[in-house]
Structure formats: C-alpha cells, structure tokens
Amino acid sequence: MERSGHFQRRNPSHSSPSSSSSTSYRQSAHSRSNRFAKSAPNSVGRRISGHQEPEAAKNEPSDPPAIAGTCPFMCPEEERAQRERLRDLAVFERLNGNPSLSSPSLAVKKFCRTITSKQVRASDVRPLPILEDTLTYLLNLLHSAKHPFEVIQDFIFDRTRSIRQDLTMQHIVNDRAIRMYQKMVKFHVISHYKLRNHSSFQDASSLHYLNLEQLTKSLTSLFDLYEVNRSSNSACENEAEFRSFYVLLHLGSNSQLMGESLSLWFRHVPSSIMRSKEMCFARELLRFFRFGNYKRFLNAVAAEASCLQYCIIEPYVNEDVHDPHLIPTAAQLSCSIAIIQLQCPAPRVYWEEFNIFET
Amino acid sequence: MAHVSMGEAHRRIADYLNRFADAVSYQDGASLKKLLSLSSNSSSLLSLADALAVFHDSNRLIKQSDKFSHLAEILLPLFRALHSYRIGNLVDSYQSYEKSANAFIQEFRNWDSAWALEALYVVAYEIRILAENADRELASNGKLPEKLKAAGSFLMKVFGVLAGKGAKRVGALYVTCQLFKIYFKLGTVHLCRSVIRSIETARIFDFEEFPKRDKVTYMYYTGRLEVFNENFPAADHKLSYALKHCNRQSEANIRMILKYLIPVKLSIGILPKDWFLEKYNLVEYRNVVQALKRGDLRLLRHALQEHEDRFLRSGVYLVLEKLELQVYQRLMKKIYIIQKQKDPNKAHQLKLEIIVKALKWLEMDMDLDEVECIVAILIYKNLVKGYFAHKSKVVVLSKQDPFPKLNGKPVNS
Numbered sequence: 001m002e003r004s005g006h007f008q009r010r011n012p013s014h015s016s017p018s019s020s021s022s023t024s025y026r027q028s029a030h031s032r033s034n035r036f037a038k039s040a041p042n043s044v045g046r047r048i049s050g051h052q053e054p055e056a057a058k059n060e061p062s063d064p065p066a067i068a069g070t071c072p073f074m075c076p077e078e079e080r081a082q083r084e085r086l087r088d089l090a091v092f093e094r095l096n097g098n099p100s101l102s103s104p105s106l107a108v109k110k111f112c113r114t115i116t117s118k119q120v121r122a123s124d125v126r127p128l129p130i131l132e133d134t135l136t137y138l139l140n141l142l143h144s145a146k147h148p149f150e151v152i153q154d155f156i157f158d159r160t161r162s163i164r165q166d167l168t169m170q171h172i173v174n175d176r177a178i179r180m181y182q183k184m185v186k187f188h189v190i191s192h193y194k195l196r197n198h199s200s201f202q203d204a205s206s207l208h209y210l211n212l213e214q215l216t217k218s219l220t221s222l223f224d225l226y227e228v229n230r231s232s233n234s235a236c237e238n239e240a241e242f243r244s245f246y247v248l249l250h251l252g253s254n255s256q257l258m259g260e261s262l263s264l265w266f267r268h269v270p271s272s273i274m275r276s277k278e279m280c281f282a283r284e285l286l287r288f289f290r291f292g293n294y295k296r297f298l299n300a301v302a303a304e305a306s307c308l309q310y311c312i313i314e315p316y317v318n319e320d321v322h323d324p325h326l327i328p329t330a331a332q333l334s335c336s337i338a339i340i341q342l343q344c345p346a347p348r349v350y351w352e353e354f355n356i357f358e359t
Numbered sequence: 360m361a362h363v364s365m366g367e368a369h370r371r372i373a374d375y376l377n378r379f380a381d382a383v384s385y386q387d388g389a390s391l392k393k394l395l396s397l398s399s400n401s402s403s404l405l406s407l408a409d410a411l412a413v414f415h416d417s418n419r420l421i422k423q424s425d426k427f428s429h430l431a432e433i434l435l436p437l438f439r440a441l442h443s444y445r446i447g448n449l450v451d452s453y454q455s456y457e458k459s460a461n462a463f464i465q466e467f468r469n470w471d472s473a474w475a476l477e478a479l480y481v482v483a484y485e486i487r488i489l490a491e492n493a494d495r496e497l498a499s500n501g502k503l504p505e506k507l508k509a510a511g512s513f514l515m516k517v518f519g520v521l522a523g524k525g526a527k528r529v530g531a532l533y534v535t536c537q538l539f540k541i542y543f544k545l546g547t548v549h550l551c552r553s554v555i556r557s558i559e560t561a562r563i564f565d566f567e568e569f570p571k572r573d574k575v576t577y578m579y580y581t582g583r584l585e586v587f588n589e590n591f592p593a594a595d596h597k598l599s600y601a602l603k604h605c606n607r608q609s610e611a612n613i614r615m616i617l618k619y620l621i622p623v624k625l626s627i628g629i630l631p632k633d634w635f636l637e638k639y640n641l642v643e644y645r646n647v648v649q650a651l652k653r654g655d656l657r658l659l660r661h662a663l664q665e666h667e668d669r670f671l672r673s674g675v676y677l678v679l680e681k682l683e684l685q686v687y688q689r690l691m692k693k694i695y696i697i698q699k700q701k702d703p704n705k706a707h708q709l710k711l712e713i714i715v716k717a718l719k720w721l722e723m724d725m726d727l728d729e730v731e732c733i734v735a736i737l738i739y740k741n742l743v744k745g746y747f748a749h750k751s752k753v754v755v756l757s758k759q760d761p762f763p764k765l766n767g768k769p770v771n772s
Contacts, residue, residue, distance in 0.1 A: 171502075171503070173501070173502065173503055174501075224503060227498070228498065228501060228502065228503055228504075229501070230498075231499075231501070232501075261587045261588055261589075262677065263586075263587045263674040263675070263676065263677050263678070264546055264548055264587050264674055265546065266671045266674065266676065266677075267546070267671065267672055267673075267674055268546055269671075271668055274667075274668075274671060287680055290680075290681070291683065291684070291733075291736065292732065292735075292736045292739075293729065293732055293733065293736075294732065295728055295729050295732055296729065
C-alpha cells in the first residue's frame with residue numbers, strides 16, 4: 001500500500017512518516033526530470049524541532065473508511081472529458097492521433113498526488129476487476145514498436161501509480177493485489193535495466209532514478225501485502241524472488257536510496273524465505289561483492305541469476321570489472337585478464353516474451 | 360468476567376472517578392499513573408472494567424459533577440478503552456486510549472510543574488503497547504496493521520509538548536526511547552534521525568540532566584543504529600556507555616547490550632574471553648571468537664550458519680560476515696609463522712599455493728586466482744603489508760609488521 005504523503009489522516013501539517021517523500025509527477029518526462037532537479041522536500045525534517053501543537057486532530061476520525069470504487073472504465077468519464085478539453089492526452093490515449101479526442105478503451109486514469117480519500121467519489125475510483133484489466137492493457141503496450149521505450153515507460157509509470165493509488169484507497173490487500181504488485185515491480189525492474197542501457201534520451205538518468213524510487217516503493221508495499229496474507233499462502237510462491245530483488249538492490253553504493261539498512265530489513269523476513277534458493281543466492285552475491293571476490297561473484301551470476309535478477313545486478317557486473325577500487329594492486333591487469341577469460345555470458349533477457357508477466 | 364450488581368458497579372466507577380480527580384487536584388503523580396496503566400491488568404482496573412460492562416451511563420455520572428466534568432474528555436474514552444481492552448477488542452482499545460491520551464496531553468500542558476511526568480510515561484508506554492496489540496489483531500484479520508505507526512505520530516506530538524524550557528523537558532528522553540522501540544519494531548528507523556537530532560543538538564536539552572535509566576536506553580538504541588550502519592567506533596562508544604552505566608543487577612539488559620557490543624568489538628579486533636561469554640550466556644559468539652583466534656574460516660562459516668536465525672533477527676549477521684577478512688589475515692599470519700620457524704630467511708615470501716593448500720585442509724575449495732584476489736584485498740585494506748610478485752605467484756611480505764593489528768580501529772573500507 002502506498003505510504004506516501006497523499007494519504008493524510010491526521011493533522012495535515014504533521015505528515016505521517018513515509019519511506020520517501022513523493023513529488024508530484026506530471027505526464028511529460030521532461031517536466032518530471034525538471035522536478036527532479038529541485039531537491040525533494042524531506043517530510044521528516046519538518047519535525048526536527050518537535051514543536052508541534054497538538055491541534056484539533058483529535059476530532060478527525062482515526063480510520064478513513066475504505067472506498068468501494070464504481071468506475072467502470074480505465075479512466076473516469078469526467079476526467080477523460082476534461083483532459084480532452086484541455087488537450088492533456090498522452091499519445092497512447094489519442095483516438096486516431098487526435099490530441100483532443102480519446103475513448104473509453106484508450107484513456108487511462110492519471111496519477112494525482114493531491115487527492116485524499118475524503119475528497120474522492122466512488123465513481124472516480126476503479127474497482128479491482130477494472131484495475132486488473134487496466135494493468136494488463138498497460139503492460140501490453142510494452143509490445144508496441146511504434147514508440148521509443150522511454151515514452152512507453154513514462155506512460156506506464158504514471159498510470160500504474162494511479163492503479164496503486166486506487167488499490168490503496170479501497171484498502172485492497174488480498175492475493176489479487178499481490179499479483180498486481182508483482183507485475184508492477186517486474187515492470188519497474190525491466191525499466192531499471194532498459195533505462196540504463198538503451199536510453200538515448202537525455203534525461204534518462206533522472207528517469208532511472210525516479211523509476212528506482214517507485215521500484216523500491218512498490219517492493220516495500222508488496223512485502224507488506226505478503227505479511228498481511230501470510231496465513232493464506234496462496235499468492236506467495238514468488239515471494240522469495242521478490243525479496244531477493246531488495247537484497248540485490250543493495251549491491252554497491254546505491255544503498256543511500258534504500259533508507260534503512262539491509263540488516264534491519266533482514267529481521268523482518270520469515271526464516272523460510274531467508275533460506276530460499278533465491279535469497280541465499282542474493283545474500284551470497286552481496287557477500288562476494290562486499291568482500292571484493294569478483295570471481296565468485298561473476299561465476300554465481302552466470303550460473304544462477306534469473307532474468308529479472310540480472311536486470312538489477314547488471315550495473316555491478318560492469319562496475320566490478322572496471323572499478324579500480326576493487327582491484328587495487330599490481331595484480332590489477334592480470335586479474336582483469338583473468339576475468340575476461342572467465343567468459344561468463346550474461347543470461348539473455350527475454351522481456352519481449354511476456355512469460356515474465358504471466359504469474 | 361465477574362458479574363457485578365448495578366449498585367456495586369456504580370460504586371466502583373464513582374470511586375475511580377474520585378481517585379482520579381483527587382490525584383489531579385493534589386498533583387499526586389504516583390496515584391495518577393496507576394489509574395492509567397491499562398495493560399498492567401491490576402486488580403483495581405480489572406474490577407473497574409467489570410463495572411463498566413454493567414453500568415453504561417458513565418457519561419452522565421461524569422458530566423453531572425463539577426469534580427470531574429472538566430476531565431470528561433480524558434475519562435470517557437479511557438473508560439471505553441478499558442472496556443474494549445477487557446472484552447478483547449484491541450483495535451478499539453487503542454483508538455479510544457489515544458483519544459484519552461490526547462486530552463490528557465492537553466491538560467498536561469497546562470499543569471505547572473512536572474508532577475505528572477510519571478503518569479505521562481505510563482501513557483506513552485500504554486500507547487505503544489496497545490498499538491502493538493491492535494496491529495496484531497489487524498494482521499490476524501487480514502488487514503494492514505497501522506496503529507503502531509499512528510502511535511509513533513502521536514508520541515512525536517508528545518515529544519513536542521515536552522520539548523520546552525520547563526522542568527518537563529527531562530521527560531523527553533523517555534518518550535524518545537518509546538519512539539525508538541516503535542521505529543525499531545516497524546523497521547522505520549530512519550525516523551529516529553529527527554528525534555536524535557533534537558536531543559543532541561537542541562539547546563534546551565542537556566543530556567546529563569536526563570534520568571540515568573533513560574540515558575542507558577537511549578545509548579543502547581543509538582548504539583544499535585550505529586551497528587546497523589556499520590559505524591563501529593561510534594557504536595563502540597555508545598554501547599560501551601550503556602554497558603558502563605547499566606544497572607549491574609539487570610543481567611538481561613547487560614546481555615542485550617553485549618549482544619551488540621561483542622560484534623562491534625570483534626570488528627575492531629578486540630576479542631572477549633570465553634568465561635565472559637559464558638557468564639552472560641552469549642555462547643553463540645563462542646565459535647566466532649575461536650575462528651578469529653585460529654584463522655579457521657570453516658569454523659566461522661559454520662558458526663554463522665548454526666546461529667543464522669538469531670544473528671539475522673538481531674541484525675548483526677552482516678557485521679559478523681565481514682569478520683572473514685580478519686580470519687583470512689590470521690590464517691596467513693599462522694602460515695607465515697610456521698614458515699618462519701622452518702626458514703627465517705625466506706619466510707616473508709609466501710607462495711600463494713601454500714595458502715590454497717591450507718584452505719583445502721579447511722575444506723574450502725579455492726583456486727589460485729581467487730586466493731590472489733583475497734590477498735589483494737587484504738593488502739588494500741591494510742591487513743597485510745606487502746606486494747605481489749605476480750609471475751611467480753608469491754606474496755612478498757613486508758619485513759616489518761606484515762600483519763598490522765587493528766588496535767581498536769575498524770578494517771579500512
């Protein structure tokens with residue numbers, strides 16, 4: 001469930017702790033990356049002095065009721081009409097390329113940061129079956145060869161965020177939510193890889209960063225869902241792999257983005273998951289990497305990494321070989337040669353085949 | 360639940376109300392705190408709960424008397440909380456108690472001295488405990504647990520109330536510690552940063568003024584944070600402080616501190632004696648210490664595996680894993696010493712092959728490349744002084760102090 005600041009419950013000036021603050025994201029990637037140029041406000045920092053006046057917060061209900069959405073389309077009619085008028089339609093939403101005309105089968109609800117549950121009408125929120133169909137529709141766009149990846153990614157990025165928002169507002173936390181979150185995480189993992197490697201778009205690095213932020217958020221929410229559904233073991237068969245993504249994201253110095261350290265996170269992972277093949281693999285990789293044992297690292301990656309795991313690991317494979325800090329002595333040259341001779345082939349990543357999205 | 364007559368119920372409730380009002384009028388913090396500690400299951404509160412199950416008109420009773428009508432906003436939700444707690448409706452008990460606590464804080468701000476601080480501590484404690492209960496209930500009903508998080512927000516407000524110039528400010532550290540416990544439980548420890556900043560940098564706070572018990576708890580938690588972030592010198596300082604000032608009688612607390620202090624000490628090259636580990640029942644570290652002493656990599660790996668769950672739960676697993684480097688150093692040193700005994704002139708030239716062999720004896724299968732890599736790392740991290748004669752696959756060790764000790768400093772990263 002999204003823990004971002006838009007889901008305010010108490011005293012609005014006293015935002016609930018969230019794992020990272022969110023800034024509002026508009027449709028075009030250009031303005032998104034502009035926003036990234038300003039530093040994101042730190043909601044935690046506002047509580048530094050602790051001089052909060054305990055206000056009329058006691059009059060607010062501590063439990064906003066879950067909304068039951070009734071919107072039958074991928075996009076609420078009113079929003080679609082408004083965006084047609086304002087010509088605020090993404091390229092995928094335009095009927096025959098017309099920038100001011102859409103249709104119920106093309107328009108998809110946008111993410112809106114400033115919405116709180118109190119202001120929202122049931123007719124604007126999509127129920128679970130519609131959300132599932134919307135997600136399927138969105139992910140199918142990845143097939144599209146007509147547009148560059150960044151454009152597709154940007155659209156899906158925003159629209160899936162709106163899906164998560166609808167799920168949160170309706171307090172949907174069952175196994176179907178798990179399946180949806182898993183698909184969205186997979187999307188972000190693949191984007192993580194593609195934005196890094198294939199992007200010629202000039203603001204790719206900020207897109208990459210923002211994608212990583214959402215990847216982390218969705219992962220964290222997914223873990224919460226696993227916990228909630230712990231007693232009914234239905235949708236948790238893939239949990240181990242998704243948990244391993246979290247570990248692999250900690251390879252290297254990117255851990256700043258993670259917030260809390262891995263040690264802390266391990267405490268809350270069930271033992272059975274810790275002992276799974278995927279988690280053991282991830283932890284071993286982490287150990288080899290931290291130690292600097294690039295030989296075992298590369299061998300293990302070649303032998304055991306799944307496609308999706310490799311998407312996350314890949315930047316560190318290159319870093320490992322070229323980073324002078326890891327091979328600091330006179331042995332540097334010879335060791336590099338040794339690595340090249342290892343000839344560990346990267347597993348080919350078949351994201352074009354949507355096996356990845358079937359579960 | 361014992362059945363109570365209407366008359367008796369009325370009497371008990373009136374009695375409680377009188378005691379509450381008296382405690383407030385006479386500024387009797389000790390009495391007041393007992394009336395607020397819901398989860399203590401004291402006999403008086405239990406009997407009150409029984410009365411509340413029968414007598415449903417407390418509202419009128421409270422509002423009609425001048426003596427307690429001004430305390431209605433505290434008392435009414437408090438009664439509801441108690442009743443819910445008794446019948447096992449834990450989510451509601453938290454919600455109602457929070458309402459009551461909120462009203463209590465408002466009154467607290469207006470009271471002059473810090474007489475009610477003990478009562479405030481109880482309220483802070485109860486908020487946390489009841490929230491934990493509520494979350495357990497939510498989770499068992501397949502819902503997202505969110506009350507502990509709300510408790511955290513609430514206690515931040517309380518912290519704000521205490522962060523002022525008056526005598527009440529010494530209470531801030533206790534509330535801080537409750538917040539730490541919440542954030543640690545939730546795993547959102549990054550939220551500790553803002554409170555820590557307030558405590559450590561705000562001019563109104565003088566750390567020495569706080570009660571000792573709270574200082575120890577504070578240093579324990581902040582020390583643990585340093586462990587999680589692998590800042591070993593800072594962790595050593597804080598956890599050692601906690602150990603030094605901890606009550607000698609509370610062995611359980613000492614053990615808790617040591618659980619974290621020992622991996623820290625190991626990481627800076629200080630090994631505890633075996634009797635020490637035994638005394639505080641920290642036997643899970645025994646083999647780790649042995650492995651470090653002997654340079655026995657296999658033993659280290661085995662020890663980590665044997666107590667994996669425990670080390671993962673406490674969050675020291677990754678710290679202990681890092682000790683591998685020191686174990687390698689010890690192994691190399693031993694090989695060097697043996698060689699020195701055989702032929703002192705050539706001892707400083709260590710063939711990589713020999714290390715491979717030694718590792719094979721330890722059932723660790725590594726080839727020449729890997730060993731070379733490991734030795735390169737040891738050199739880089741200043742655990743070994745020397746260089747490679749790569750073609751001959753030999754490490755040439757420095758003639759002076761080839762295996763520098765850590766001396767209280769962590770391994771270079």
